[in-house]
Ligand SMILES: CNC(=O)[C@@H](NC(=O)[C@H](CC(C)C)CN(O)C=O)C(C)(C)C
């Protein structure tokens with residue numbers, strides 16, 4: 268889900284920083300770093316946005332793997348069910364993206380593919396809502412995708428309408 272009711276509609280800058288806090292034990296850290304960077308680059312390629320990794324916790328977008336109650340109003344639900352959530356653009360919690368570490372995060376077609384889910388979440392972190400088009404990345408249900416570029420024409424149009 269995306270929680271934009273407490274944030275603005277879009278970022279008012281084109282260079283956004285992100286920091287990866289708590290990791291999952293399902294994958295090597297280097298793999299998580301690479302999949303997260305690739306998920307950001309999906310949106311960078313389709314917009315004027317640039318994403319820079321930061322090692323401080325005052326980055327625009329905090330990326331964390333957490334379980335159940337984790338300090339916001341949206342506790343996770345254990346295996347399956349909700350896989351992740353992200354806050355819409357804004358200061359503080361704005362843009363922050365949380366993955367449910369009760370899931371089995373993978374880089375392939377088993378479990379839940381971190382690249383695909385992260386790309387969906389980062390769409391929310393940039394201000395996008397869900398799509399009713401099952402071919403869109405912003406469709407609300409997980410589908411393991413074999414496509415390198417996950418974006419539908421609608422996803423591209425929507426990010427371009429914002430940035
Ligand atoms: C397998 N479980 C699902 O398909 C669940 N969907 C999700 O966890 C969404 C993320 C997917 C689309 C990566 C939640 N979301 O929208 C976050 O921004 C349910 C459809 C069960 C809610």
Ligand SMILES: [Zn+2]
Pocket residue numbers: 268269387391397406407
């Ligand atoms: Zn969503």
Ligand SMILES: [Zn+2]
Pocket residue numbers: 337339341352365
């Ligand atoms: Zn959360």
